[in-house]
Amino acid sequence: MLNLSQNGCSVWVASSTKLALTPTAVALGKFDGVHLGHQKVIQPVLQSVGNEEGWGDGEKLPENSPQKPTYSTVVTFHPHPHEFFTGQPRALLTPLDEKVQQLRSLGVEQLVLLPFDKELSALSPEEFVERILVQQLQCQRISVGQDFCFGQKRTGTAQDLQILAAKYKIPVTIVPIQTDTNDLPANGKSVNNTSSEDHRISTSLIRQTLQEGDIQRATRLLGRPYTLTGLVIPGQHLGKTIGFPTANLQLPKDKFLPRQGVYAVRVIILSETSDTPPTQNLGVMNIGNRPTVNGTDSSVEVHLLNWSADLYGKNLVVQLVKFLRPEQKFPSLEALKSQIQLDCTVAREILSTEC
Numbered sequence: 001m002l003n004l005s006q007n008g009c010s011v012w013v014a015s016s017t018k019l020a021l022t023p024t025a026v027a028l029g030k031f032d033g034v035h036l037g038h039q040k041v042i043q044p045v046l047q048s049v050g051n052e053e054g055w056g057d058g059e060k061l062p063e064n065s066p067q068k069p070t071y072s073t074v075v076t077f078h079p080h081p082h083e084f085f086t087g088q089p090r091a092l093l094t095p096l097d098e099k100v101q102q103l104r105s106l107g108v109e110q111l112v113l114l115p116f117d118k119e120l121s122a123l124s125p126e127e128f129v130e131r132i133l134v135q136q137l138q139c140q141r142i143s144v145g146q147d148f149c150f151g152q153k154r155t156g157t158a159q160d161l162q163i164l165a166a167k168y169k170i171p172v173t174i175v176p177i178q179t180d181t182n183d184l185p186a187n188g189k190s191v192n193n194t195s196s197e198d199h200r201i202s203t204s205l206i207r208q209t210l211q212e213g214d215i216q217r218a219t220r221l222l223g224r225p226y227t228l229t230g231l232v233i234p235g236q237h238l239g240k241t242i243g244f245p246t247a248n249l250q251l252p253k254d255k256f257l258p259r260q261g262v263y264a265v266r267v268i269i270l271s272e273t274s275d276t277p278p279t280q281n282l283g284v285m286n287i288g289n290r291p292t293v294n295g296t297d298s299s300v301e302v303h304l305l306n307w308s309a310d311l312y313g314k315n316l317v318v319q320l321v322k323f324l325r326p327e328q329k330f331p332s333l334e335a336l337k338s339q340i341q342l343d344c345t346v347a348r349e350i351l352s353t354e355c
């Protein structure tokens with residue numbers, strides 16, 4: 001159980017339903033990425049908090065009120081069900097810490113992690129509603145997407161959930177599928193014989209988009225830039241010798257990486273104390289194996305434009321803005337240096353126009 005708090009706001013993270021704060025208003029799903037579709041599903045749960053019995057949004061109950069508050073809660077599975085079924089670790093768009101930060105910024109009060117194991121995966125839809133949602137989480141309201149499936153072998157649909165929850169007088173909001181509107185012409189019909197499934201905002205679509213290096217589309221689907229957050233650790237100290245010192249990032253092991261290559265990025269240097277604000281910078285980033293210097297392992301390194309001080313031990317949040325080019329093996333360090341110079345010029349131009 002964790003209580004992650006920053007700037008006075010916090011998200012209660014419960015590693016089982018026993019540790020959850022109740023009663024709850026629940027959004028259900030995996031929520032990897034906390035993308036625009038997920039945000040729509042979470043919204044009704046936020047709106048419901050404090051709304052019962054005439055309490056307005058955000059208003060607090062009087063201290064002596066007999067009524068307990070309803071906690072806006074995201075209920076998800078941990079580990080990711082894909083990991084349970086395949087036995088393979090899954091790289092995530094938002095590893096746990098990042099997911100918590102995103103939920104916090106939306107105003108979610110609690111994240112409940114349901115251990116996805118044999119027992120949970122064997123629950124029928126009826127058992128899931130009765131045991132987990134009603135008895136353990138004392139759920140007062142539920143929100144899911146239109147294509148939400150649950151229970152053993154994903155046999156329960158969003159409509160089934162609505163029917164089952166009605167027995168306990170729990171209202172269920174079914175959120176219509178959110179699509180990438182940029183893909184669709186004004187009449188809403190799909191283009192180039194693609195199905196609406198190709199345009200549905202999903203974790204899978206964002207992963208594919210990042211793998212292709214289409215950062216602008218990923219930003220649109222997420223509703224914010226895709227970020228890599230990590231601690232600056234020592235590299236081989238070669239960067240300085242070619243005039244482009246780089247901050248090598250240590251990322252969470254389960255962080256999903258986009259296409260290898262060079263990017264224009266914005267970089268936030270997190271401050272160690274809460275009284276100094278984080279600083280924002282522009283930069284270029286390389287994700288790859290550095291074939292020119294016979295690198296063997298994959299690294300993520302950022303060169304900040306207009307920055308000369310030491311960054312070791314600092315935490316950086318790197319926001320991806322645009323993919324510039326694939327990584328290449330250059331015949332000499334001089335050739336690599338000239339190319340990085342060019343990358344910086346292109347990045348400066350892009351970053352001065354893109355917001």
Ligand SMILES: Cc1cc2nc3c(=O)[nH]c(=O)nc-3n(C[C@H](O)[C@H](O)[C@H](O)COP(=O)(O)O)c2cc1C
Binds near residue numbers: 236246292
């Ligand atoms: C903007 C940028 C572009 C890069 N492009 C390449 C590349 O195309 N090929 C390559 O082998 N290394 C590339 N690198 C990685 C450099 O080889 C690396 O920064 C240098 O070897 C320093 O490594 P170090 O930080 O471990 O000392 C790039 C680095 C940056 C910052």
Ligand SMILES: Nc1ncnc2c1ncn2[C@@H]1O[C@H](COP(=O)(O)OP(=O)(O)OP(=O)(O)O)[C@@H](O)[C@H]1O
Binds near residue numbers: 037
């Ligand atoms: N585009 C969307 N529009 C509306 N609801 C969505 C959308 N995508 C997901 N949801 C809903 O949000 C909740 C969490 O979704 P979940 O993360 O399980 O699926 P997903 O984003 O489609 O990911 P994946 O691609 O891995 O299936 C579920 O209730 C799901 O139905």
